Amino acid sequence: MTPAIVTESLSKRYASRMAVENLSIQVQRGEVFGLLGPNGAGKTTTIAMLLGLVAPTSGHAALLGTPLGPQLAVALRKVGVMIETPAIYPYLNGAENLLVLARAGRIDPQRVDRVLQIVGLQERAKEAARTYSQGMRQRLAIAAALLPDPELIILDEPTNGLDPAGMVEIRDLIRHLAAEGRTILLCSHVLHEVEQLCQRVAILKEGRLIAQGNVADLLQREQGIRLRVEGDPAAAIALLHALPWVTGLTQEGTVIFVDAPSQRVAELNTYLARNDIAVAEIGLRERSLETFFLEVTGDR
Numbered sequence: 372m373t374p375a376i377v378t379e380s381l382s383k384r385y386a387s388r389m390a391v392e393n394l395s396i397q398v399q400r401g402e403v404f405g406l407l408g409p410n411g412a413g414k415t416t417t418i419a420m421l422l423g424l425v426a427p428t429s430g431h432a433a434l435l436g437t438p439l440g441p442q443l444a445v446a447l448r449k450v451g452v453m454i455e456t457p458a459i460y461p462y463l464n465g466a467e468n469l470l471v472l473a474r475a476g477r478i479d480p481q482r483v484d485r486v487l488q489i490v491g492l493q494e495r496a497k498e499a500a501r502t503y504s505q506g507m508r509q510r511l512a513i514a515a516a517l518l519p520d521p522e523l524i525i526l527d528e529p530t531n532g533l534d535p536a537g538m539v540e541i542r543d544l545i546r547h548l549a550a551e552g553r554t555i556l557l558c559s560h561v562l563h564e565v566e567q568l569c570q571r572v573a574i575l576k577e578g579r580l581i582a583q584g585n586v587a588d589l590l591q592r593e594q595g596i597r598l599r600v601e602g603d604p605a606a607a608i609a610l611l612h613a614l615p616w617v618t619g620l621t622q623e624g625t626v627i628f629v630d631a632p633s634q635r636v637a638e639l640n641t642y643l644a645r646n647d648i649a650v651a652e653i654g655l656r657e658r659s660l661e662t663f664f665l666e667v668t669g670d671r
């Protein structure tokens with residue numbers, strides 16, 4: 372089966388600024404894929420190109436096997452989109468809001484009950500949307516994205532502005548949608564959320580792809596070793612510098628982070644002991660997606 376999304380050297384230039392430059396990513400069917408990057412990295416522009424809202428300057432892309440171009444409208448019928456603050460009619464109730472959208476999209480009105488049920492809003496469906504909490508509005512927006520029974524769902528900051536309980540609800544909903552076999556492209560600034568939900572991510576910076584891959588692999592590849600010694604760390608650092616396979620060292624208080632292959636951990640321990648350094652703690656460095664993101668985007 373063709374991937375849900377493919378981009379090949381996709382670029383968009385606005386006047387002198389490259390908003391997206393030579394972007395090549397692949398989102399496989401059925402996965403939850405995270406598109407990450409600091410403000411201005413090009414995420415929204417990428418989504419806009421995929422939806423046919425912005426014409427690429429160069430490169431290619433295909434959505435559900437259909438290349439960007441005249442055929443795209445057909446593929447878009449199987450795509451659900453929720454981008455930032457959704458437009459909701461405050462005086463219509465939840466069900467009526469969805470009915471308006473269903474009619475506009477020539478979608479069977481019977482879908483309305485089904486999507487209200489999926490997002491857990493059926494009990495409040497007859498109340499005016501203006502009485503909804505932010506979390507319920509967000510769920511209503513996701514319900515709208517689900518109307519076409521989409522194979523691919525694009526969610527831009529779906530938990531924006533939500534309290535922790537609201538975030539958990541939306542995350543559970545995303546897991547549920549993924550479990551139904553839908554593909555999800557998730558843009559989010561909440562990196563621990565991405566880490567929990569996504570199998571793979573692409574990280575953009577200033578329009579360019581700086582990392583792409585399986586979240587676990589990305590974090591592991593950059594993992595390194597964390598250790599704490601008795602007494603002054605300076606002597607240990609000097610010794611570690613002498614090892615050819617140590618590519619970097621950082622100290623935070625009494626803790627030393629060693630950039631080295633993780634399978635060297637026992638060897639490193641023995642080496643320090645032989646040189647009369649007492650190791651109080653040693654193990655693999657646990658790196659969160661957040662730390663990784665800040666390191667690769669150079670914001671730290």
Ligand SMILES: Nc1ncnc2c1ncn2[C@@H]1O[C@H](COP(=O)(O)OP(=O)(O)OP(=O)(O)O)[C@@H](O)[C@H]1O
Nearest residue numbers: 385388389390408409410411412413414415416417
């Ligand atoms: N219509 C436009 N005209 C000119 N420049 C634009 C236009 N749209 C976006 N840009 C520029 O392109 C770059 C990428 O913007 P984009 O909105 O795609 O980033 P983003 O990753 O979605 O950021 P954010 O997280 O802030 O939404 C930015 O430098 C932005 O200023």
